[in-house]
Structures are given as C-alpha cells and as structure tokens.
Amino acid sequence: MKSVLVAGGAGFVGSHLVDRLLRRADIARLVVVDNLWSGLVDNLSHIRDPRFHFEPSDVEAVQSPHLFDEIYHLASPASPPWYMQQPERTISANLIGAMRLRELLKDGGRFCYTSSSEVYGDPIVSPQPESYRGQVDCTGPRSSYDESKRCTEAFLFESQRVRNLDVRVVRPFNIYGPRTRADDGRAVSNFAMQALTGRPITIYGDGLQSRSWGYIDDIIEGFERFFWRDTFDYRGPLNIGNDREISVIDVARHVCKLVPGSRIIHVDPAPQDPTNRCPDLTLARQLLPGWSCHIPYEQGVKMTIDWFANQMRRERRAVSNG
Numbered sequence: 001m002k003s004v005l006v007a008g009g010a011g012f013v014g015s016h017l018v019d020r021l022l023r024r025a026d027i028a029r030l031v032v033v034d035n036l037w038s039g040l041v042d043n044l045s046h047i048r049d050p051r052f053h054f055e056p057s058d059v060e061a062v063q064s065p066h067l068f069d070e071i072y073h074l075a076s077p078a079s080p081p082w083y084m085q086q087p088e089r090t091i092s093a094n095l096i097g098a099m100r101l102r103e104l105l106k107d108g109g110r111f112c113y114t115s116s117s118e119v120y121g122d123p124i125v126s127p128q129p130e131s132y133r134g135q136v137d138c139t140g141p142r143s144s145y146d147e148s149k150r151c152t153e154a155f156l157f158e159s160q161r162v163r164n165l166d167v168r169v170v171r172p173f174n175i176y177g178p179r180t181r182a183d184d185g186r187a188v189s190n191f192a193m194q195a196l197t198g199r200p201i202t203i204y205g206d207g208l209q210s211r212s213w214g215y216i217d218d219i220i221e222g223f224e225r226f227f228w229r230d231t232f233d234y235r236g237p238l239n240i241g242n243d244r245e246i247s248v249i250d251v252a253r254h255v256c257k258l259v260p261g262s263r264i265i266h267v268d269p270a271p272q273d274p275t276n277r278c279p280d281l282t283l284a285r286q287l288l289p290g291w292s293c294h295i296p297y298e299q300g301v302k303m304t305i306d307w308f309a310n311q312m313r314r315e316r317r318a319v320s321n322g
C-alpha cells in the first residue's frame, strides 16, 4: 500500500487530481500540502475519505515524519495576474518546493510534476512538440512562471540523470473548468464571471491571440494515464492538452451566446502575451493510446458557466441563511 503527497492539492487542478487518486485502492494515505495562496479549502470539503489528510504549509517548508512513495508537485499559481503579483514566491514554490519535496520521497519513489506549456513562451513553431525549445524572455513579465517551470524541469531531469530519480513531467495547455477561483483572472473564468454578473467581457488586445483550451476532466484523464496508470519508460516531458486552437475572441463570443445580454470590450493587451499556443500530441497519442481531449470548448465553457452560476446561487443561499 502506498503513501502519496500532493503539494498544491487544494488548487483547481490539484483538487481534481486528488479526487482521481482517491479512486485507487492501493493508496493507504494521501496527504495534501497547501498554503492556500491560490488554493481553497472548499475544493476539498466534499472529501470524506479516512485516508485523506490536509497539512496547511508552504511547500518549501513542508515537514513530515515519514517518506512517500509518490509525490505530485502542483504547488504554484498558474494565472498571470497571480504570479506576476508575487514573482519571487512563484519561483520559490516551484523550484525550492521541488527541492524540498524530493527529500520526502522514498528511495525508488516517483516524483510527478506539472510543468506548463509556458515553457514554450511565445512560440514560433506550431504546433509545439516537446522537442521545441521555446521562446521565453527570461527578464520579461512572465518569466517568474515560465523560467521556474523550466528550471524545475531541469532540476528534475538532472535528478533523474545523476540519481536515477523516477520522474514524470507533464506540460499542460490552458486548463479550465469547475473549481477555478472566481477571482482567478484567466480567460474562461473571467469571461464566465463577467457575463454572469452583468459586467463587460474584457478582451486584452484584439483577441486574435489563440490558445488550446483543455477541459479539466480530459486533462486529469491524461495525467492519470501518464503519472500512474499506463506502463512505459518515458518520463517526460509530455504535452497534455487539447490541440484544437481557438482565438480568445471566439471564446468570448461563445460566452455571449450562452449568456444573452453579455457584451465584449477591448482593453490594453497583456504584456508579452503569447500570440499562439497549440500542443503537438504525437507523443501523447503514442504513449496513451485512446486518450484525447473529448470535450470541445463549446461544451466545456458551458459546463464551466453552469458551475459558476451554481456557486453563485450557493453563496447567495449561504448569505441569506446567515
């Protein structure tokens, strides 16, 4: 029976991964470490499983009397306004966090890391295969996130080379869906909340910049298969995402269709906003046969809006019940 640690397990993606892990019968103990910087206790409040434990702590300072068979490192903000506000802390959570967590891994244990498609920066190759080295400005406004993801990958792959560490590294592309914070600041959650509260939908720049939007359930399915279910020697990096590339303005227009009365405004472009992003999934298709992102953005965005609407109703009820 295994003991598992999930750093960042109270976050949007981390909490969905925790739900998936708890379906496994070979796990005796699952510890979530989270300092609730961008994570929320509410994301875990539905869990009644006695194997589950929550440890409020910074990832860099996590203490544990015992070592773990598997460690999942998702402790990082992922939204540009969040990481840009606290860039040093973002670098620390990723890199120093990985260094601390590695010390808590049993010999022969597995270290799984969620890197990011941000390692490709503003790409001049499309779609981006894992072998593409990217175009990142290491002094730019996104560098705390991009470069800490890149450096943490370096740390882990070097740990594999010099210590034979069993690592698994994924590079997810623009994940969205239920449990994103209402104040997260990324596109889909912003558009959903703006539409639902009668505020204008803010497009940064002309909206022609594109992303490949992956619904959370599809992404977690890919994580499960790569991190623990399927068997192969490849350790990563592996692109996990939806390879249907859609412009930001098209997503906003779709939200307008779903929430009648919504309107779009254009505001200043985000600094060094990547113009495009699309995964080359050749490797993922080879390693994880049958896996792909099945949920089109039209459906995923609707499910996300429905989830936010439901959350708003819940909060209103809670307020009116005192």
Ligand code: UDP
Pocket: 078, 079, 080, 174, 185, 186, 187, 188, 190, 191, 202, 203, 204, 205, 207, 209, 210, 211, 248, 270, 273, 274
């Ligand atoms: N974006 C936008 N309005 C918003 C939030 C985001 O136009 O209110 C744009 C943003 O400039 C970017 C795209 O949507 O081009 C995706 O942004 P997000 O923050 O979701 O992810 P990332 O930039 O990290 O890919």
